[in-house]
Amino acid sequence: MKLKLGIILVITSVILSACLYPDSQRVENTPTNDEQLEQVQNAVHQYQEQHNGLLPIKNRDQNTPLFIKYPIDFNKLKESNIMGQPPANSYERGGAYSYVIIDPENKAIVKVSDVRVNQKLRTVNYEINLYRNENLYPPYGEMLFKNYFKLDYESLGIDQPFTVKSPYTRNKLDVIINAKGQALVDYRPDVYKLLEENNIESYDGDLRNLLVQEYPLVPTYSPPMYLEDGEIIFKHENKTKE
Structure with missing residues (x-):
């Protein structure tokens, strides 16, 4: 009788735990920690040693944005x-993070990309493409910088602006559009x-690199950002994939 009661209590505890913990606190949605990154980093380097410097990555199109261009192939x-x-929080195991490699030709550093950002932008791009099919041009709103615009929500017939939850601060970030009609995140x-x-009062180079240096996460689908006279500006560069 005591054994049966004990089993019932354990099962009840598990069920209650699943109900009480919100999605943000589940293992698959928890941010990557140093131990996980180090484990994958060591695995990547070991693979390189075994395969004459080759990286364990999936094939991606050359037009794939810079920070998600080299996803790790765990197979x-x-x-x-x-x-x-x-890792338990990886996309391959139903988690919220895709493990990627940056600086593939040198240090092959392992970082993660929040796939929830990709999913949200997929929805935004769908709305943009619907508009383009009817109007032949993207729904450009106010110009922020050369080649970068706000979205024209009035023309889209959308009341609430699209936002993305920041992988860094969890605050809401605006979604913008570039000259090609592609949705990006304003970081x-x-x-x-x-x-x-x-x-930091001055910074030489793309500020996205500062985010990558400070956090384990990459700024997925982002325009190049530079600091000029204390202001962050977007600057399009042909050699830089967004």
């Missing part, structure tokens, strides 16, 4: 007997916060 790591399973609030916290 290759498994087939090489290097890593049994991807400027996150960068301004980072500049203020670190007392």
Whole structure:
């Protein structure tokens, strides 16, 4: 009788735990920690040693945005007997994060991309394409910088502006559009916060690199950002994939 009661209590506890923890606190949605990154990083380097410098990555089109261009292929790591399973929060295991490699030609650094950003932008691009099919041009709103615009929500017939939850601060970030009609995320609030916290008054180069240096996450679908006279501006560069 006591054994049966104990089993019932355990089952009840598990069910209550699943109900009480919101989605944001479940393992698959928790941010990547240093231990997970180090584990995958070591696996990538071990794979390179075994395969003459090749990286365990999936093939992606050349037009794939810069920070998600080299996603890690965990099947290759498994087939090489290097890593049994991807981390619990990885996209491959139903999680919210895709493990990617940046600087593939040198250090091959492992970072993660929040796939929920990709999913939200997929919805936005769908609305943009519907509009383009009827009007032949994207729903450009106010110009922010050369080649970058706000969305014209009135023309889209949408009351609430599209926003994305920041993978860095969890605050809402605006969705913008570039000259090609592609939806992007405006990460400027996150960068301004980072500049203020670190007392950075000048920065040479793309500010997205600062985000990558400070966090395990990459700024998915973002325009190149530069600091000029204390203001963050978007600057289109042909050699830089957004």
